[in-house]
Amino acid sequence: MKRLLLLLLCPVLCFSQQSLEEVDALFAQKKYKKAETVVQTFLEDHPENLKALELLGDAYGHQEKWEEAIDTYKKLVNAKPQVANYHYKYGGVLGMKALQNKFKAISFIGDIKSSFTKATELDKNHIEARWALVELYMQLPGIFGGSKSKSLKYAEELEALSKVDGYLAKGYVYEYDDEPELAEKYYKMAIQEGGSLTCFNKLTRFYENKNQPEKAIRTIESAHKKHQRNALHYQIGKVAAEYNIELDKGEKCLQTYLANYSAKDGVPKAWAHYRLAQIHTYKNNKTQALAHIEIAIAELPKIKPFKAQKEKILDL
Template identity: 70%
Template sequence: MKLIWLCLLCPIMLVSQTDFKEVNQLFEDKNYAQAAGLLNTYLEQNPKNLEAIELLGDAYGHQEKWDEALVYYKQLLETDSYNANYHYKYGGVLGMKALENKFKAIGFIGDVKSSFLKAAELDRSHIGARWALVELYMQLPGIIGGSKKKALEFAEQLENLSKVDGYLAKGYIYEYDDEPELAENYYKKAIVEGGSVTCYNKLISFYEGENAPEKALQTAETAQKKHQRNALHYQIGKIAAEYNIELQKGLRCLETYIQNYSAEDGVPIAWAHYRLAQIYTYKNNKSRALKYIDLAIEALPEIKLFKKQKDRILAL
């Protein structure tokens, strides 16, 4: 279900550049709390501005303030019940609420499903709604409406709209249903059809889940050669560190990641330091392992995994 929320907020609809230049920048900087403050102030004077209302719902959603986000998405639906994206976002937030409270989840599921179905009905080309339905039908138990058959129907619709999305959706379905050969086949088809970093990452994650680190590493290297993305250096180093393979290659990639790091790479440098500490632990190099784990802990002291790694290093 978390995939639903990530997908539904990817194409954030930013409002007028003239009126909302500062808000747009805050979204780009991921400063959603401040953006929400500015939007609330704006809406006090312009309470019927639908773009601002939607953006405020998005700002609360990014902060995982689901109840607040629902208020604004519901307001949008009351104004325009024929807008597919409003139904999509409303259903996505309800789904996240369901994840947080399993006792109340059953009460939300009907509304979640009907919201996504309505979005798909209103917009025959709405890829996000169909992705959400694929995930929902696969994750729900059959007794409360789960259905692999239904999931595959929406995957077919996705494939008609976008072959890459259709292949990725089918890969997800078969991976979830423990049919690894079919899952691998469709993830590879997605790479042939689209070849994006996202396609490669799906196959990499699949191989990791199948405990096939050599294949995961090979796929990450192929992706790096094609796309030249610094984030893939971290991916290679992570696989090396987690599975104790190709350690020298992992060291080189992690050092390159740190040297070339920018905020766009996504994974904080602290995690690269943690992976370096893992590799030096395998190599029984206590001093260098301690150096890097201390850097990781200094940057992100709340991460328990880092402290556990330091205990392992101290026990060398």
């Protein structure tokens, strides 16, 4: 009898697994509306399935349906209050909802804090929740509980879990608090400790924000030596074009990017042509600048900076 029951249940279990795997595939393809529909259909027959409910919340979040995501994650928190990730996701969508309406944001602050804090209490290794608290306490005004010391407290907890995350968190805190020497120090420590593209990107953006494009380019070049990513050629060209420096190097890097381009590089080729148009505009090479901007506009006709750059070229 038990064997028969298992055989009867098998098609349902297989269907359940296949349905949820399909959702993961749809997420990977960024087909979030389709994923929402699949999960909703699944939940009609399996309303107590928490994995499906979490996927539904994720589908709502990807579509910026914050109200629906809040309701969904709240159900998960109520059903399993001991699961740290449910609290983390609930706090996250509350935060996104608060960003939509700053007048109502005040009413969300307490729940956002408590959700992230609960996640850290339930899971001593929850890195994402600690990152969220680092950023939250730095961005909140003091009157609403913002606190650099609390941000640094969670940065210390991150460092105990992962030196790289701790260094990056401290770099973020000091950059936000306009202490550039300390920010630079910790971003460099993160590169020395971990050396990931994320670490290099943090330092690069820091230099760009501080109007130090030469240092930004040197950092990207160091990243390229370690990681050999074609996308870094675009980044060098972008900095050169935006700041009107090292134009020959920028042009060469952008040409290399285009010659080796693949979809995994992320930035569409049109943007590389736009950057080349900028560089040739600085060089007063009107014909070449116009040729590149025409390609950019043909590939992405709705991008306003492309059209603005064409006007500059025509005025040469």
